[in-house]
Every structure is written in structure tokens, then in C-alpha cells.
Amino acid sequence: MDLDIHERGDETGRILLEVTGSVDLASRGRLLEAGHAALRREGCVGLLLDLAAVQFVDSTGVGAFVELAAEAEDQGATFEIRNPSPRVQRLLEVTGLADTWAENRG
Secondary structure, three states: HHHHHHEEEOOOOEEEEEEEEOOOOOOOOHHHHHHHHHHHHHOOOOEEEEEEEEEOHHHHHHHHHHHHHHHHHHHOOOOEOOOOOOOOHHHHHOOOOHHHOOOOOO
């Protein structure tokens, strides 16, 4: 399945990327490109990935999330994941990343 990414900003300066499809070896570059561009945009205080429509993530996809989270941290921005599909949620739980990147974590 192809990867589709739609971007929107919000009033707080966060940039939301709504991701649809699969995040894998073939598509990770597109996600990284979109994420890096968003984080480098002036005024960006955080990157939020909405993964409700992502049906598959492989290890290279998880690696892309890690890379974007590290860049966000380096820039003093936040990195969060919103609405992971059940399959993606399970992967995040197994890797121990679910709580780290959950939106509105306490």
C-alpha cells in the first residue's frame, strides 16, 4: 500500500501529519522528508503524527519515528503520535514506545 501524507498546522505551532498507508522500507523516505521539512519550518514547536489510517509499519518505519523524535528533541520541539491503528498500537507497545510518544502523555 502506498503512503499518503496530509499536513496541517494548529494554533499552538504544532504541525500535524495525517499518514495513510504503510510505513516501510519503500515509503520511509517520504515520511522522513515530510517530517524533517515540518520540523524545520519557522515557528514549529512540535510534530504530531496521526496514524489512524496506517495499516502496516515495519522496523524501518519505527526507525523513521525514532529519527523524527530525535530531531524534534534536538530542536526543542515535541514529538507525539495520535490515534495509532490497532496494529500500529500493538507494535508501539511491543517496542516500548507507546507511552513515550502518546499524545497528551502526563
